[in-house]
Amino acid sequence: AQSVTQLDSHVSVSEGTPVLLRCNYSSSYSPSLFWYVQHPNKGLQLLLKYTSAATLVKGINGFEAEFKKSETSFHLTKPSAHMSDAAEYFCVVSEANTGRRALTFGSGTRLQVQP
Amino acid sequence: DSGVTQTPKHLITATGQRVTLRCSPRSGDLSVYWYQQSLDQGLQFLIQYYNGEERAKGNILERFSAQQFPDLHSELNLSSLELGDSALYFCASSVTGVPYEQYFGPGTRLTVT
Numbered sequence: 001a002q003s004v005t006q007l008d009s010h011v012s013v014s015e016g017t018p019v020l021l022r023c024n025y026s027s028s029y030s031p032s033l034f035w036y037v038q039h040p041n042k043g044l045q046l047l048l049k050y051t052s053a054a055t056l057v058k059g060i061n062g063f064e065a066e067f068k069k070s071e072t073s074f075h076l077t078k079p080s081a082h083m084s085d086a087a088e089y090f091c092v093v094s095e096a097n098t099g100r101r102a103l104t105f106g107s108g109t110r111l112q113v114q115p
Numbered sequence: 116d117s118g119v120t121q122t123p124k125h126l127i128t129a130t131g132q133r134v135t136l137r138c139s140p141r142s143g144d145l146s147v148y149w150y151q152q153s154l155d156q157g158l159q160f161l162i163q164y165y166n167g168e169e170r171a172k173g174n175i176l177e178r179f180s181a182q183q184f185p186d187l188h189s190e191l192n193l194s195s196l197e198l199g200d201s202a203l204y205f206c207a208s209s210v211t212g213v214p215y216e217q218y219f220g221p222g223t224r225l226t227v228t
Contacts, residue, residue, distance in 0.1 A: 042221065043205060043221040044207075049216055103148075103160065108158075
């Protein structure tokens with residue numbers, strides 16, 4: 001079975017400072033990994049995805065994530081936070097090689113951006 | 116806008132009642148997934164349909180059922196509702212061949228009183 005752990009439930013940064021949201025995964029197969037963002041009262045939006053190509057993945061709105069197999073991590077980063085980045089972020093793993101395309105979500109990290 | 120639509124946006128109903136949530140996938144997407152998001156359980160996968168056939172089941176209660184119609188829209192039926200069923204219900208869709216990338220609708224907020 002696959003699982004994902006988001007190490008911080010809340011992260012608070014100042015506008016203009018770097019963002020780091022941490023995620024560790026567990027997988028029996030080569031995983032596909034995603035970060036989704038959910039703004040208040042909105043649906044989930046795909047930020048970026050890793051599907052066994054380049055280990056450094058660039059997403060929308062300046063976000064990046066690096067797949068590190070040796071550390072089983074897929075941390076999300078952004079060099080400079082913007083007020084509009086305040087949202088809930090979910091690290092997600094797919095059940096690869098099973099034909100089932102359901103996603104397993106982490107518990108989420110709420111990002112606060114202080115002015 | 117993801118291209119996935121869900122109706123209604125909000126639903127308020129009483130315990131013991133039955134409701135139907137509707138989802139239209141993105142144009143061309145064959146797979147539909149249903150998820151439940153609640154404060155205590157987080158985001159949980161309920162069920163997946165692919166081109167009208169049930170493909171996978173997650174943590175879906177027996178009181179809940181779903182189907183996907185020939186035009187590919189899907190409905191999630193929730194019956195004998197309990198207070199604990201109050202949650203956001205999301206639908207997502209994906210294209211066959213795109214590796215596990217899913218696009219989410221805006222959700223239906225169900226409140227059971």
